[in-house]
Amino acid sequence: MKIQTAQIIASTINVVCILFTFLIAICFFRKKNVKNAETRLYSSLLIINIIAVLVEPVFYYLLQNGTESLLSNIVEKIYYLTTIMWMYLMTVYTFSITHIFSKTKISKWSYNEKRYGIILTFVIFAVILAFLPITRQYQDGIVASSSGAAPAAMFLLCAFLLIINFVVIIIKRKEIKIKKFLPMFLFFILILIQMILSSFGFQLLFITLNITLVSHLMYHTIENPDVKMIEQLNIAREQADKANKAKTEFLSNMSHEIRTPLNAIVGFSNLLLEDKNIPDTSKDEVKDIIMASDNLLEIVNGILDISKIEANKMEIEASEYSFKKLANELVTLTKGRIAEKPLEFKVSIDETIPPVLYGDAQKVKQICVNILTNAVKYTKEGWIELKISHVIKNDICRLIISVEDTGIGIKEGNIERIFDKFDRLDTADNVTIEGTGLGLAITKKLLDMMNGKIVVQSTLGKGSKFTVSIDQKIVKNPTIKIEEDEKVTEKVEVRDEKLVLIVDDNKINLKVAERLLESYGIKSVSVDNGYDAIEKIKKGEKYDLILMDDMMPKLSGTETFHELEKIEGFNIPVIALTANALTGEREKYLSEGFNDYLAKPINKDELNNIINKYLNQE
Ligand code: ADP
Numbered sequence: 001m002k003i004q005t006a007q008i009i010a011s012t013i014n015v016v017c018i019l020f021t022f023l024i025a026i027c028f029f030r031k032k033n034v035k036n037a038e039t040r041l042y043s044s045l046l047i048i049n050i051i052a053v054l055v056e057p058v059f060y061y062l063l064q065n066g067t068e069s070l071l072s073n074i075v076e077k078i079y080y081l082t083t084i085m086w087m088y089l090m091t092v093y094t095f096s097i098t099h100i101f102s103k104t105k106i107s108k109w110s111y112n113e114k115r116y117g118i119i120l121t122f123v124i125f126a127v128i129l130a131f132l133p134i135t136r137q138y139q140d141g142i143v144a145s146s147s148g149a150a151p152a153a154m155f156l157l158c159a160f161l162l163i164i165n166f167v168v169i170i171i172k173r174k175e176i177k178i179k180k181f182l183p184m185f186l187f188f189i190l191i192l193i194q195m196i197l198s199s200f201g202f203q204l205l206f207i208t209l210n211i212t213l214v215s216h217l218m219y220h221t222i223e224n225p226d227v228k229m230i231e232q233l234n235i236a237r238e239q240a241d242k243a244n245k246a247k248t249e250f251l252s253n254m255s256h257e258i259r260t261p262l263n264a265i266v267g268f269s270n271l272l273l274e275d276k277n278i279p280d281t282s283k284d285e286v287k288d289i290i291m292a293s294d295n296l297l298e299i300v301n302g303i304l305d306i307s308k309i310e311a312n313k314m315e316i317e318a319s320e321y322s323f324k325k326l327a328n329e330l331v332t333l334t335k336g337r338i339a340e341k342p343l344e345f346k347v348s349i350d351e352t353i354p355p356v357l358y359g360d361a362q363k364v365k366q367i368c369v370n371i372l373t374n375a376v377k378y379t380k381e382g383w384i385e386l387k388i389s390h391v392i393k394n395d396i397c398r399l400i401i402s403v404e405d406t407g408i409g410i411k412e413g414n415i416e417r418i419f420d421k422f423d424r425l426d427t428a429d430n431v432t433i434e435g436t437g438l439g440l441a442i443t444k445k446l447l448d449m450m451n452g453k454i455v456v457q458s459t460l461g462k463g464s465k466f467t468v469s470i471d472q473k474i475v476k477n478p479t480i481k482i483e484e485d486e487k488v489t490e491k492v493e494v495r496d497e498k499l500v501l502i503v504d505d506n507k508i509n510l511k512v513a514e515r516l517l518e519s520y521g522i523k524s525v526s527v528d529n530g531y532d533a534i535e536k537i538k539k540g541e542k543y544d545l546i547l548m549d550d551m552m553p554k555l556s557g558t559e560t561f562h563e564l565e566k567i568e569g570f571n572i573p574v575i576a577l578t579a580n581a582l583t584g585e586r587e588k589y590l591s592e593g594f595n596d597y598l599a600k601p602i603n604k605d606e607l608n609n610i611i612n613k614y615l616n617q618e
Helices: 003-030 037-064 070-097 111-131 149-171 178-199 207-221 225-274 280-310 323-338 361-377 439-449 507-518 530-538 557-566 585-592 604-615
Strands: 135-139 142-147 319-322 343-349 356-359 382-393 396-405 453-459 463-474 499-503 523-527 545-549 574-578 596-599
Touching: 003 037, 003 207, 037 070, 037 207, 070 111, 070 149, 070 207, 111 149, 142 149, 149 178, 178 207, 225 280, 225 507, 280 439, 319 323, 323 343, 323 361, 323 382, 356 361, 361 382, 361 396, 361 439, 361 463, 439 453, 439 463, 499 507, 499 530, 507 523, 523 530, 530 557, 545 557, 557 574, 557 585, 574 585, 585 596, 596 604
Parallel strands: 343 382, 499 523, 499 545, 545 574, 574 596
Antiparallel strands: 135 142, 319 356, 356 463, 382 396, 396 463, 453 463
């Protein structure tokens, strides 16, 4: 090829490179960038790329004129320097994405130290090049190529850096995602072409084309600011998720730790309340202990729920349920909360509501309990009314639940605030009433999850009305059994002599369970680990029920239960007992095969239900 033709090709390529480089630079620098090591290196690569594409035409122009002046030498050396620096920064970039220095001292260098390191290398290269000579070869009276120590040093250095790049990428190939490989891969191919062309005498041709193409590809694969921003956001989200998980775990552990001693406080206080030898004056104090522990339990549950909702861990667990049973539970619970308060409790439940609905009964109950509890809490005298009506559309039953009270009421401007977490209205009446400000925040979030609505009407000093609407599916052919009059069982009398095996590593909890069962006239045997329980069953000891704590060292309750299941002929009902009261825990234990689940502190109503169900069967 004639030298003129080569120079025309080179000039055309150069113009294209200038256009492309400026285009990427404008796109890159105009956008908001993530400031990390790789992006900063890429910015430098782009700047060097710009210098190279601008220096190149000047260099060709000077060569074409055949002048061997000091200026042409300087320009040529600047051109070499930009090429070396580009290769050098590219190598640093490769080191950065492959984390090759992550375990060395270099990774601990500050940003400025790294920057000074690069500037120092630049100065060293510049000084070396300044002293190295260039010899020109002429063809048809025009400079065709350059040789001598300066271009040789440039080629050698670039080849050396290229080999380092290649080796690092091959060794660390697993650490870089496929798209990060692409520019590198193209880079090697282009350099290979470059080398082949160099051997034909076109040493300098294509250098800027190579670096421009690689910069361009890097922009579209790794360094696009938008993609980087999304990547960074994803990393931030992953970190936030991790932190949230750690928070939920911490809260669940904390809840477990608080619930264990609470079990003893609530259990023994309830037993004291039933003790005939205790004077009435002391009973009032015992009631205060129970109330305070109930409050503490409410706080623990509230914090646990809100953190679960915020971590998106709360799920709707829908199943068939008896509406009547749910309504009865609400009534019994509210009556219990009213206790001796001078409040009339009016109940009006539509008899025509379909008996079996499909939805998350547990959450519907939690929503209603929250507003009913508030009505009791914020009403000194007068009445509270629970009204449940419904509207049917196709197979959906819209439950309309309203709770009205004659309590302290809420100022109009404050109604919006009551759904904010930890926000309690600062009224004189309010400060004397215990609360966390979490109940309604949870209620609102649960309703949002179920596409439900809540409306509040209230007049300060007169009373409030909370109306909730929730859609539930109607079950026409239920698979669950509904008893005629499903009620929360009052304290039951156990008909025959029964023997219960209690398994719990905590001695106080064993005592609480023993005493609670004793109050029903039920005998019990206690063991403080799973191995002893298995031993007893293997020996053929007969029990009517097993209460099994889950969190036990060495052999957990669940593991013990699975071992028991392996024993031939084993058919004793086993109830999981746990202080881990996260929502969904019941389902977890039932799916493990446990017959039922009791959360600590043991709730009397729930214990009544269990005893009635498993120890009072005909
Ligand atoms: P808590 O009752 O624990 O303070 P909630 O989130 O359940 O938290 O309620 C938030 C606030 O809304 C309460 O502090 C109270 O000021 C107000 N509130 C809720 N229900 C009623 C009600 N029935 N009557 C008057 N005020 C209420």
